[in-house]
Amino acid sequence: MLFYNDYPLPLLGWGKLRNRFLPDKGKIMTQAIFKATIIAAAAVFFAIFVAVVVPPLIAQPDVVGAFAAGFVNPYASGYSSDVLACWVILAAWIAYEAKALGIRHGWICALLGIIPGVAVGFALYLLLRMRQLKAG
Template identity: 55%
Template sequence: MSETVFRALVAVIGLGFALLFVILVVPPLLTNPDVPGAAMAGFVNPYAAGYASDAIACWLILAVWVGYEAAHRGVRHGWVCLLLGVVPGVATGLAAYLLLRHAQASARDL
């Protein structure tokens, strides 16, 4: 896979998830702005709780990775990706971090 295809795919998937989040979550949240209730709705049954727990664990792993690479590899501004990992979600935060990390690594190689 070429670098251009990699960057394009990661960007499209990350932005695609963000768009899906806006389409699925924002309208009901505007109707009933109960953010804690919306967050807890991810735990309404065992299946939803499994997916919600997976998303939380993935964000925690991303946070550990971002912290490690900031300290040991000098990757800057990863905290922005952690915020994106909360809203709209880990898929967008991870995609942003991969693109940020790739850009910084490529700049160092030049």
């Protein structure tokens, strides 16, 4: 079996299809596409958060009850536990890179990981980190 950039290739009939559908590994995800993807994901999550969470929280501002509602059944508990673990991992990463790489203002991303959520805090941290590492 022949391989192209670790992709298995059939021996016959591959020709131009290989070049069209399997670009070099480094060209599959550009930095612009990466930034657009994480910004879009954070924006979509933020819009859903504002539409779904904020109105009931305004009607009944019981933050503890809202947090506890995330653990209302085993399925919700699993997802809520996953989100909390992801936030702890994000916060540890932010704290580590603040010392190891000198990434500044990561604490803001950790706070945004609590409200509105990890998706926003994580996406913002990736953008912040990219900008500061690029600047040197």
